[in-house]
Amino acid sequence: MARPKKDAPVNLSERQALTAGLIERLVCPEGKDKAFLRDSEAPGLCVRITAKGAKSFVFQTKTKERTFFSRTIGDVKTWTIEQARTESRRLAVTLDNGQDPRELERMQLERQAAQRQHEQVQAVTVGEAWQQYILERTPKWGEHHRNDHARLAKAGGKKAARGTRGEGVTGSGPLFPLLALPLRDLTAPTIEAWAAKEGQARPAAARLAWRLLRAFLAWCAENPQYSAIVPSTNPAKTRKAREALGKAGAKQDALLKEQLPAWFQAVRALGNPSIAAYLQAVLLTGARPGEVLAIRWEDINTQWRGLTIRDKVEGERVIPLTPYLHQLLAALPRRNAYVFASNRAEGAAITEPNHANDRACKVAGIDHLTLHGLRRSFKSLTEWLEVPAGVVAQIQGHKPSATAEKHYTVRPLDLLRLHHERIEAWILEQAGVQFDAKVAPGKLRAV
Structure with missing residues (x-):
């Protein structure tokens, strides 16, 4: 049989053995x-x-159900x-086995996608x-809680700004070593x-980091994206x-009545008026150190002699603006929106006032008095005056401890002022x- 010419038309009406030339x-x-x-060879x-x-x-073919099936195999x-x-x-x-190749491929693709997702997770x-x-979770947290998460998970390794003469670097947070681990490896051991x-190196910070870690793992267990990775029991x-982390001991640092003259003399002699006023304000209000730092000029109500405190528990509370404290605050320079403004950082409050407190305590001969110890001192010193416990708690921002306090006792600002002054x-x-x-x-003067 003669070989067909290259330009000869192909007969499409009959089956033919496929060749490259055809x-x-x-x-x-x-x-x-x-x-x-x-x-003609492969039906x-x-x-x-x-x-x-x-x-x-x-x-192309017809299935057992007499439906037409067509599938493109690929380019010639x-x-x-x-x-x-x-x-x-x-x-x-x-198809002879009663299976649809398209359905099999779809199932295969789904299995592959599931496997890839599992591997990614x-x-x-x-x-x-x-x-x-x-x-x-950030929208549901306060600023202090957000800062704790950032501080305890920070990388460190940056050039230290203070205390090392440019030779040291910052340390990493307790949680940082865990961040590089696969989540599946965050097991109890x-x-x-x-x-x-961490409990040996920095127990206080490690205990806080551990509490944050527990909350994080509880969130993972409730999140569909991670629930398959973490155990149902919080590791x-x-x-x-x-x-291993130990228990935090109850702090007992507080000013004694006999230590007040030396402490006030040392604090009032500090070279920075804002820090001196800040330390006295913490003692005289019994507020949390961070709450006092956050006070802005708009929080001072001179008409009704009230001071608004940004409360970490209730959102905010109003306490009396007592005479001496009023004069202290009015004498401060208005550098920015904060009452206790920094003279270095623009638009910020003072930082690290605890160092100034340590220096003042050293001068006064007082050992181990923290900023929170000043808040504790306010409560301790009121015992000498037998001030009602509910009054002190309301000024300090503690939650009421009894049903009568919660639901039946309402103390207006003027009644608080009577006791606070x-x-x-x-x-x-x-x-x-x-x-x-x-x-x-604004014209405070020593007598």
Whole structure:
């Protein structure tokens, strides 16, 4: 039989054994969008030719349910004839077995996607989940709580700004070593080993970090994205971890009545008026050190002699603006919105007032008195005056401890002032501090 010429038309009405030359001569009949040349060796295998000249291997047949099935195998430039025949036979066998290749492929793709997702989830690090946790929970936290999360997870390694003459670097937070671990590896033994190490180096910070870690892992267990990774039982809540970190001892630092003269003299001699006023304000209001730092000029109500405190528990509370404290605050320079403004950082309050307190205490011969110890001193000193406990708690921002206090006792500002001014006057008397209450605020002078 003579070999057909290269330009001879291909007979599309009959099945033919596919060859490279036959496929090369294949053209789409004029007036049609596409045409098919059927293979005689592999049932269902065709070569599709479009009007634009694109050629592909295609499998076409009818299923047992008498429905038409068509599947493009691939371009003739990519697939060989034998490869196309093999694929065609595989599809035919699959259909004969009553299975739809399209459904099988869909299920395979779903399994592969699920496997990839599982691998991605298993590869999630503690740091990645921690960032998602911070992003989601930050709107529900106060500023102090947000700062704790940032401080305890910081990387460190930066050049220290103070105390090292430019030779030292900052240390990392207790939680930082855990952030690089895969979340799946944050198990009870891992946390216990971490607690044992950090509990020796910095127990107070480690205890706080441990509490934050417990809350984070509880959030992971409730989050569908991470619940399959972390155990249902919180791995941070173990006896070994708790014992490794130890218990925080009850703080007892407070000013004695006899120490008031030396403390006031040393504090009032400090070179920075804002820090001197700040330390006296913490003692005379009994407020939390951070609450006093956050006081702004807009929080001072001179008309009704009230001072608004940004309370970490209730949001805010109003306490009396006592005479001596009023004069102290009015004498301060107004550098920015904060009453106790920094003379270095623009638009910020003073920083590290505890160092100034330590220096003053050293001069006064007082050991181990913290800023929170000044708040504790306010409560302790009121015992000398037998001031009602509910009054002191309301001034300091403690929650009521009895039903009557919660629901039946309402103390307006003027009633609080009656007791608070008596407390201030007694403390100043014991300290030997005299001032002229008749002098207009802003013109404070020693007598």
